[in-house]
Amino acid sequence: MKVRRAERLIDMTRYFLEHPQTLVSLSVFASKYEAAKSSVSEDLTILNRALQNRGVGKLTTYPGAAGGVMFTTYMSKQNAQKLIDKLCEEAVKGDRVMPGGYVYFSDILGRPEILREIGKLIATEYSNKKVDAVLTVAVKGISLAQAVAEQLNVPFVIARQDGAVTDGATVSVNYLSKSSSEIGKIQVASRALPAGSHVLLVDDFIKGGGTMSGLVDLVHEIYCEVAGITVFGEGRYTGVRKIKEFTSLLHVETVTNDDDQLDLKITPGNILDKIY
Amino acid sequence: MKVRRAERLIDMTRYFLEHPQTLVSLSVFASKYEAAKSSVSEDLTILNRALQNRGVGKLTTYPGAAGGVMFTTYMSKQNAQKLIDKLCEEAVKGDRVMPGGYVYFSDILGRPEILREIGKLIATEYSNKKVDAVLTVAVKGISLAQAVAEQLNVPFVIARQDGAVTDGATVSVNYLSKSSSEIGKIQVASRALPAGSHVLLVDDFIKGGGTMSGLVDLVHEIYCEVAGITVFGEGRYTGVRKIKEFTSLLHVETVTNDDDQLDLKITPGNILDKIY
Numbered sequence: 314m315k316v317r318r319a320e321r322l323i324d325m326t327r328y329f330l331e332h333p334q335t336l337v338s339l340s341v342f343a344s345k346y347e348a349a350k351s352s353v354s355e356d357l358t359i360l361n362r363a364l365q366n367r368g369v370g371k372l373t374t375y376p377g378a379a380g381g382v383m384f385t386t387y388m389s390k391q392n393a394q395k396l397i398d399k400l401c402e403e404a405v406k407g408d409r410v411m412p413g414g415y416v417y418f419s420d421i422l423g424r425p426e427i428l429r430e431i432g433k434l435i436a437t438e439y440s441n442k443k444v445d446a447v448l449t450v451a452v453k454g455i456s457l458a459q460a461v462a463e464q465l466n467v468p469f470v471i472a473r474q475d476g477a478v479t480d481g482a483t484v485s486v487n488y489l490s491k492s493s494s495e496i497g498k499i500q501v502a503s504r505a506l507p508a509g510s511h512v513l514l515v516d517d518f519i520k521g522g523g524t525m526s527g528l529v530d531l532v533h534e535i536y537c538e539v540a541g542i543t544v545f546g547e548g549r550y551t552g553v554r555k556i557k558e559f560t561s562l563l564h565v566e567t568v569t570n571d572d573d574q575l576d577l578k579i580t581p582g583n584i585l586d587k588i589y
Numbered sequence: 590m591k592v593r594r595a596e597r598l599i600d601m602t603r604y605f606l607e608h609p610q611t612l613v614s615l616s617v618f619a620s621k622y623e624a625a626k627s628s629v630s631e632d633l634t635i636l637n638r639a640l641q642n643r644g645v646g647k648l649t650t651y652p653g654a655a656g657g658v659m660f661t662t663y664m665s666k667q668n669a670q671k672l673i674d675k676l677c678e679e680a681v682k683g684d685r686v687m688p689g690g691y692v693y694f695s696d697i698l699g700r701p702e703i704l705r706e707i708g709k710l711i712a713t714e715y716s717n718k719k720v721d722a723v724l725t726v727a728v729k730g731i732s733l734a735q736a737v738a739e740q741l742n743v744p745f746v747i748a749r750q751d752g753a754v755t756d757g758a759t760v761s762v763n764y765l766s767k768s769s770s771e772i773g774k775i776q777v778a779s780r781a782l783p784a785g786s787h788v789l790l791v792d793d794f795i796k797g798g799g800t801m802s803g804l805v806d807l808v809h810e811i812y813c814e815v816a817g818i819t820v821f822g823e824g825r826y827t828g829v830r831k832i833k834e835f836t837s838l839l840h841v842e843t844v845t846n847d848d849d850q851l852d853l854k855i856t857p858g859n860i861l862d863k864i865y
Contacts, residue, residue: 318595319594319595319598319639320635320638322595322602323599323602323635323636324639324643326598326602327606327643330603330606331702331705359595359596363595363599366596367600367603369603411755411757416755417756417778417780419746419756419778419781420744420781423745423746424744425735425738425739425742425744425745426608426742428735429607429739452727452731452747452749453753453755459701459704460735462699462701463704466701466702468696468700469699470695470699471695471699471728475751477728477729479687479694479695480693481693502693502695505695505696505699
């Protein structure tokens with residue numbers, strides 16, 4: 314069935330948003346909509362302009378027989394700044410400080426509309442880097458890993474502190490959690506990441522960096538490379554972190570207020586330095 | 590800045606896909622694009638037709654001063670059937686049967702492009718029901734919960750078998766895992782679900798139903814209601830399941846093949862009966 318321009322634009326928008334980082338040949342669209350390639354090409358120009366005007370992404374055209382067009386999620390600096398400001402606001406709302414100075418963020422990391430934006434921001438940071446998979450550690454990093462993986466259109470993999478009988482053969486490393494001074498073990502299914510993969514590490518929170526350092530060891534243990542490290546919250550830590558290079562969305566500090574209660578002080582992390 | 594129809598359609602498509610189940614007043618669009626309400630109204634007619642033609646969703650218009658338009662994810666029966674067929678194919682690929690008859694599905698449940706479609710299918714099943722939140726149990730149900738919550742635009746909450754110090758006060762129940770004959774405990778942060786919420790339960794796999802039955806108890810313990818239960822895989826179970834009403838995407842059976850090895854037999858679950 315021949316499809317008119319308006320409907321083509323609507324369907325292509327949906328297709329690209331759901332298939333980022335996927336090269337599509339113009340002839341696929343042309344045959345899907347029974348349209349001339351020249352019309353599809355005009356559609357793509359309109360679409361690219363609209364996406365860029367809104368600061369939400371861009372289309373890149375690759376010429377040649379094996380070429381096509383690819384959508385990349387791209388959050389503009391302005392939208393990134395707005396998101397971080399909003400997160401700073403949300404993160405101080407409610408009673409988040411737990412005994413021991415731990416901070417409750419599970420509500421924020423369980424809201425799809427916020428996660429999607431966080432995923433876009435982190436995907437933008439890595440839009441020019443090779444990322445084959447996203448790795449995190451159970452439980453609280455998972456929603457973040459999924460949100461980023463969606464925008465990069467790569468699989469995400471979950472390392473665990475306990476073992477799961479359904480994981481089959483696993484690779485494990487020990488790590489020292491400096492903030493709790495305990496030795497832990499994390500493991501991942503051997504089959505989950507092929508050797509040579511470029512792996513982006515994400516987690517909800519970093520303090521001493523012990524767990525993250527364990528994830529880095531795990532990546533090397535399975536002959537993969539670390540493509541980057543990004544966390545939602547970066548806590549204050551007085552010692553020397555084992556992990557030095559990472560980006561964070563928020564700086565999180567617990568401070569004692571005038572009533573002698575613990576309060577949160579939230580400021581933007583360094584991720585905005587990586588968004589242009 | 591005045592925005593032309595083509596760009597309006599592109600931006601509205603993006604907006605609706607990212608904000609399902611959200612009522613938007615026509616004047617919001619009219620002022621965002623500096624367009625007449627009548628033009629926006631025409632845009633919405635075009636958009637609704639295109640979405641329905643593709644079997645991906647629908648717009649519903651609510652008249653009156655407090656009215657507006659709402660996008661609902663809706664997977665057509667035909668697309669649902671295609672998805673289940675594809676999952677049946679994927680689920681038998683590779684070496685999935687673990688010692689003890691457990692089955693490895695983490696790769697499928699870690700692929701964003703498959704998860705999105707699964708999320709749409711389950712959201713379609715519940716598109717006419719009241720769902721305030723999605724609840725699952727860590728670890729393997731999480732990606733499913735997030736995928737469904739995205740399409741229903743509600744928060745998702747993670748119950749855990751271990752406790753997390755960052756959860757604060759928790760509510761817990763004991764449950765009997767019939768397939769492993771062990772008594773377990775699951776808990777959820779007390780603050781995570783307000784009393785009276787309609788909670789959709791999802792998990793990656795059901796066998797005896799012990800864990801799911803624990804989740805049901807947990808929902809009642811916090812004065813909430815079960816909106817429904819859906820699992821990715823339904824294993825074969827010879828006893829009487831504690832949970833009788835649920836839908837599944839796949840039936841999973843391990844069978845002994847001619848070489849005396851365990852093989853998988855995958856057939857469609859009953860979810861298709863709920864899609865019209």
